[in-house]
Amino acid sequence: MWNQVQETVEFLKNKGITAPDYGIILGTGLGNLVSKITVELIIPYNEIPNFPVSTVQGHKGALIFGTIGTKKVLAMQGRFHFYEGWSIEKTVFPVRVMKYLGVENLIVSNASGGVNPNFSVGDIMIITDHINLMPVHPLHGKNEDRFGPRFVDMHEAYSNKMIAKMEGISQKLNIPVQKGVYLALQGPTFETPAEYKMVKSLGADAVGMSTVPEVIVAKHMGMTCFGISVITDMGGDDFVAEVSHEEVQKVAKKSEKLVGKLVEEFVKQN
Template identity: 45%
Template sequence: MATYYEQAQEAADALRLQLGGREPKIGLILGSGLGDLGDDVANAVKVPYDELPHFPVSTVEGHAGQFVIGELEGKTVIVMQGRFHYYEGYSMRKVVFPVYVMKLLGVSTLVVTNAAGGMNKSFAAGDLMLISDHINFTGDNPLIGANDPRLGVRFPDMSTAYDAEYRAAARRLAADVRGEDGEPMRLVEGVYCGVSGPTYMTPAELILLARAGGDAVGMSTVGETIAARHAGLRVLGISCITDMAIGEELEPLTHEQVVAVANRTKPKFKSLIRAFVREVEV
């Protein structure tokens, strides 16, 4: 049976055959309601996950379930339209498998995005939050098990999980972003709490997470960032605050509501990501 590294290499080789010699340096993982950015990629090759060896299949509504590879702002990018989640029943190692595939294709910068609930009372639905750090409340870690040094070191440092230079660039670029209404974007910054899901949090759980230092909560991203840092990638993380998850004031929430707010926020989100891709040196 092929090792995890060998499986990632086989998937990367299969994907590389469809790239026509292009080598993406920037990878983007697009969360719920944010996948339309992949439609902006020029000269795109689209590869469904189920056409690649060893890949899981995305089962979440609003996730296209494919790679899009092409040019964005003059640079070759690889975009994940749809990600995998721990709550879908996949192991954490399976969830982060695409991160290692992107690394083996030559990616050195990863932009991870998600839809999240805002636990910081100064936030508002529709804000974008730069992720400054995260707290792993999933109960798992993708690096548990034997380590293959071809993928990364046994004990990767996480003191700078979300790149400080990338965050500074995003803050500066956000000052020039305007929405369709002409209003400037509201870019906040905070700590993302990753939980397993698929249930939304109880009021008591949200109060606990906020007291632990969390500003936003969601069901993705943490494992992907751990894998990216293990593989030596630099990471920019952005959450779309789709609802307010204040434990003391919690109201019922549906996935459809989350996607609806993400859709309204898309123009500013896409403008910020495109500006970052245009400027970042890879």
């Protein structure tokens, strides 16, 4: 893994990617946030050594390098999921690459199912913490000390400073946001009514199939993380609606412009 990361980093540096201030992972239906980026480079995943290729509808599969304001950003237009059949190490491989390209601040976004009764479809949720119920841990196996320590402190997986900053930005832009805990399951099935109840009983506010492995690996390497989620469907004690990936994309698309404004202002202000 170490050698593969270094090979990929060297390739991307030679393409012209230098010292990004932010890494951004764009989830389901949120890929068009790249419209906020003044683009310098677009590199399809299938041209990057050792990179997987996204197979999920709505994940375009390209690395975008450019600027937002005066800040350099490196954005993944589409992420990789464990349910696609990649090893857990492969799904988080791009985060390792981002770190060695110079990224210290990681912004992750996703679409999720809400279980908090105070939430509504279309809400934007700042992730304050997570619960990891993925079947394989991204740090499973022999530790590579050059990446980070064997045992990783996760008491502040999502930066409190960044959370407070985004709350201020949302008030300034008059864009309402929720805050909550995100729980990660493997997928690709959406949750059953009983599983939604389990998620809620465990103390989560929303559930999805990504993000947590990426944040764990980012923290392994000492990165600072911020997460934002669009609530695309709701489930709970009394009500679980039928849901499809197309519906999830549709809802995420409606919230896309607001998320884009928030992230754009967030990056510009730091």
